[in-house]
Amino acid sequence: DAGVTQSPTHLIKTRGQQVTLRCSPKSGHDTVSWYQQALGQGPQFIFQYYEEEERQRGNFPDRFSGHQFPNYSSELNVNALLLGDSALYLCASSLWTGRSPLHFGNGTRLTVT
């Protein structure tokens, strides 16, 4: 039973560039959430996707956008990268119904130079 998988594991980008991160949810899960974890901090909620729609959004600018595909996988896009966007980006999957717990992937480490 595959857990949550994320790609790539590491990424280095330059300020102003754009980046796309990918996530495949745990088998059987239909909901994907994205979190940003700065060094030494707890994860912060970016947004959540269900049925290919953004259902809820945290306090992040519009430079952060996402997408969910019919197979439940998801992408996180960040435009006009800033140095402060350097962080570990975590994808978590769950079931929409039943308030199921979050299952996290191992994240993508993004470094913006």
Add this chain to the structure above:
Amino acid sequence: QQQVKQSPQSLIVQKGGISIINCAYENTAFDYFPWYQQFPGKGPALLIAIRPDVSEKKEGRFTISFNKSAKQFSLHIMDSQPGDSATYFCAARGYNNNDMRFGAGTRLTVKP
């Protein structure tokens, strides 16, 4: 954005000892309180969770104590082992709200 305060930032415990991590929350709409364990290079993994209708939940060596009136909850790790050395995060989420709020984390070191 953070509405969950966690302490201490770091904790050193001898093997066999009890590790205690505390969290306090502000939002009375929170109704689900999980604890996550994170090893370096890995994502957080759910350890144990509690809802506010019970005051304590135990799973193996891990216990959550919950005080609704004080808006506080804590994680107790009994018989701490070197393999428990990791960063622990408390979190909270409201009903029909998918925005899980995390504490800043506690780095636990268990010395052999």
